[in-house]
Amino acid sequence: MASMIVTLCASGVAHADDAATRGAGIVDEWCRMCHQRVTDKPDRDMAPPFEHVVRRVGRDEAYFVRFMQEDHFPMTTFRLFDHEKADVVAYLMALQRQGATRP
Template identity: 55%
Template sequence: MLNPGFITLSLAIGGPPSAIADQAAVQRGEKVVEEWCRDCHVRDGEDLSADMAPPYEMIVAVPGRDRAWFEKFLHEDHFPMTTFRLFETEKADVVEWLLDLQKRGK
């Protein structure tokens, strides 16, 4: 049985425990992206050049890109994209961040 104080605290800071855990994954995923991916991806609103990757807002807006698509993509090499050897937990967090970005874009 959950502690009533935990439930009250959970609801006070934004929702049930699963929503809090999801938000933590989103935040961790954003940190991974900022550390390893942002050097090559332009930011939304910047000019896209031939030597830069598209902004994430453009990537997540493509129809058909769902959890399964992002998970598969992160497990394959994509040249000339630099191949970073992320831990499985980091990949999962990046997927959560991408899905959150996708949800916010709608």
């Protein structure tokens, strides 16, 4: 029984990692034309890196889920499928878990 629980938990983590990886690909394809990478030289004409976005107060999973459901002008509106939106949220949450929330 205990091994089954460990397997199920590991499976959930692997699924979350897969979603975050897919989300990173979506971000690279659709969002990088405006959002900088954290390693880029700061540019006031570009949107901030996602590593900075996830550090903002109140930016939890519920916030990002709501955000992905709305249009955000002047941001370009991309019509992502619901599963793609969920993958982007998984990517953002992975950034938080990787320590991006530390100052």
